[in-house]
Amino acid sequence: MSGHDEPLTDLGAVLFASLPRSDQRRMARTYVRGLLTTRGRKSFRNMAYSLGGPRLEQSLHHFVSCSTWDWTPVTRAVADIMMPVAPPRAWVLRPLVTQREGESTVGVHKRFFAGSGQVLNAQYAVGLWAASPVLSYPLVWRLLLPPEWLQDEARRVRASIPDGFTPETPVECAVGAYLGLPADLRGRLPVVMDVCGIDTAVAVHRLRAARLPFLVRAYRGLHLTAADPGLPGYGAGPLPMYQILAAAKAPRVPVAARAPDRGIPDVRPEAGGAPPAPLPGGEEPPRGLVAAVRVRSPHHPVRPGGRDGHHDPYDLLLFRTRTDTRHRPDEVWLTNMLDADPATLLSLTALPHRVDDSFERVTGCLGMRDFTGRSYGGWNRHATLASAAHAVALHSHGPADLPFGRTFAAEPGHLSVSGV
Template identity: 45%
Template structure:
């Protein structure tokens, strides 16, 4: 069965660094359970797939109380995905994970801009590797607020490490990319409308990452030919008559793109950026505004990469829920991180297995 081959191939690769054979076996068992268990991917349902005695207790210990470090596994997963599908884009994607109770680590009232209301939820940031055929998560961070970090009882109960500190959403998002040690030079895509765009842009570029960032209309930018900062929406409006259709897309209706050379008010004039407005013909309201440091990318390629944000959102709802990315019900910080690591591996198996072209196999 090809799915079993993909599972074995991936687990042999990404779990090879775990120090004990029983940990490698439990990891493979957990990923397999995430792929095959019916309903919510609780540890009980995952253990039901196993034929081993006391599987539930063993898997609970492996995820919540064992000593293995999830970051080497995630780095191996990123290398695996990059090698097999040629991922050339990293998508940073904050997401809310609804929760019913108050004990899951990081849970609280969180505002959802998309829904226009507050939810009882965890706030997590995922880093997704993306190619033309595959999107899959390879790293995660929990955005912990002051309610959790200042409460010693909650911190102790959830085993939140001492080095976890309060961060803005933008800082947490950037750290999700930086801590993985992703290869510099590949484009980083992020919707930063709810973040400090300048801070996000500055830190990513300092790390050598070319960026494509969705920005709010009120972000102040300096046109390349000017000296005074203006709102991005106003700059895009003045160049709207120069918009042109983007060819080479399958989108319907077609996409119109207008571009303006700009810089941030806090940077020097020789540090140029490109402001891009994307809209549909005949629409009077402002289109999407994107800021990029890669002015050499063709507009068709740029538009395809902006669409990766929506693709990740849709994939999280479909494949992500299929493998239980949002299903962890435990209370511990370590348990959450280990679960989403293994769920990301299961997600990768499905993504690689279902992509249009035949899966590439490793060769010895």
Template identity: 35%
Template sequence: MAHATSLQDLAPPTRTTRPHPAGPADVVTELCAALFARFRGYDQRVRARQYMDGLLQAEGRKSIANIAASVGVPGDEQRLHHFVNSSRWAVSPVRRALAAFLGRDDPDAAWVALPVSIPKAGRHMVGVSPHFSAEDGHRVVGQQACSLWYASARMVAPVSWRLGLPDGLGTAQDCVAELLEDVREDARADARAGQGAPRLIVTDARGVGERAQVARLFGHTSPVAVRISGRTLLAVGEQRRGAGRVERLAPAHSALDRARRTRYAGRSPYGEGPLATATVSVRLPGRTGTAGGLALLGVWHELRGAPAELWLTNAGDPSSPALLRATRLVRRVDAGWRARGRDVGLRDYEGRSFQGWHRHMTLASCAYAMAELRSAGSVGGSSLVA
């Protein structure tokens, strides 16, 4: 199954916005201080910063050899190899520190779970299997993984990872479920500590196993917004003469037929152009009671035709601008994965070590956050992946 490292011990995020230092160099220094406090010795802190700097500076593939050549001296390649694959340090405290640090940025930020496919590169790569890649649109040989991202209007950055294993163990859907269960554990810890409402979880369930994935996501009380396909069956209430209010099963694409006349038109907060939205109350088939009540949100990029996007949610008012903004964050995360994620080496670990993969991805996530904070500080608070 997927790796056991989790966010269960995430430091609870505060619910007040933290003012960042004016200079990007200051906030990066603060980030490094928060991250490196989790390493036991001075040598580990040196290697961690060296590795992160190398991920940002090395040309081409972010192999350990290229990282060492860009920031090190003779002998550093072996030292960095040992640090990533053999040294004694756990990824959980570093991921907790990263998530807690970013979590102070915006109390309205969300968690975005993004399944990704990483094509095989090189002879040695852990967790490789043939599978269909939604990103590439065809079957590939590579890794199936899931990333959990901190996402706000200001910036996005990955904070945790799961890696699926070959032979059908640890599928992308399993990895998503495990990551989100970790988030829910953290939310329950927040509630016990009296630290406010949990963050919204945003993900995309379309594809293989969609029905089971949707049922799994709404099997808890955490606030969730999940993108679904038009063929997903939902129970829709309607008023019938002489029969009162009854429910009928309908595919999601037609559940909004009546609501289309009351669409709200507005503009996307992230430069996509005009959008129109409409909502309707629904349930998952077989679910009863108030706990089973959900809302279906349709998003139109053009006023004619079927909605371009369908979102199912249990989070507050489905017509609120905040929820629409949250659904837009998935696009920003995907853009970040494709662009900056490639630049900092999130696709570049080559090795057979499961532990090494998780350590590389953790340090690459920290490097990603470092680059985002530098960019956000230098352009007055706007992420470059927007």
């Protein structure tokens, strides 16, 4: 017996209720158990050996790569289970880049990644996370499909990519991940987009057109128009954002309180039953507001007498944050939440780091990167089941901030989860 069996049995009835056949529901629980208990890479073969024998490998492969069950209702079930007990403060959009060898794995292509300054052969995806200062968990994953895959008919057929898909930019992929949320959950919370290498101006316009409260992390190269008449450069037209920030006076804003480092279990095999070793981002350092100024939307200077819907000029807040550490650079953000208090904005900008920590300690260890098949549907089913496994892991070990009421000891030979 695994410490995950009881919560997996209880939650599985809800998580997989949408699967039409009892054998599919049973296999879904088996697959999630494999993600939770298999050491090392979560390949079909490794999970089969961990769960009982090589004959299970083909069944696991068929269930994920070749089956037709819809993963969207499972996403909804994860949200219904997690949100009442771990309410998010925002939806966070973060990229997932997985380097691959060869070109057979679905979505793999060569792309320049600004964060590393390299051209990598990799899969590019975006995850949408329900995030709070205490706990974060993934709900939606979207794989970017480049022209190399969508314009090659043989590849499309081999990967079973549905008709109607067109090549996406990283911004479109991120917005698509947000739209993968159930419709009744959209618009409830602000969207925090921290995706290196995106066209920030396009991201801002897309989110505003969707009438969402948002924060978008801005990177170098963005030009904005100063909207504050008292600011040097007012009326000069678009200026580099760093030039505008340099001219702004530093506001008198208190440093945000340190977020509690609780609720993130550690499923790394080496963790054992001991408290997890410190990880980058595991404890968010205090952060303060260095400068903030109102600006006009990017690439849209005021045109007298002209109106063009969502492309009319509009005000944003451009602000810069600094953390109390030498190892993390300043960050620059744009938001349309002009009346939000500084403490709220600072808290929201810390959430992508909490998401990264949750991925490193939980989701990544549960095999999110480990699907290497050709099937587009297979990648999505695997990703959705990894999100379900993340939810089960949290329930299995009852972090102190969640009212789950059970704590399981680590078992020899299994991945362990221990509250932080």
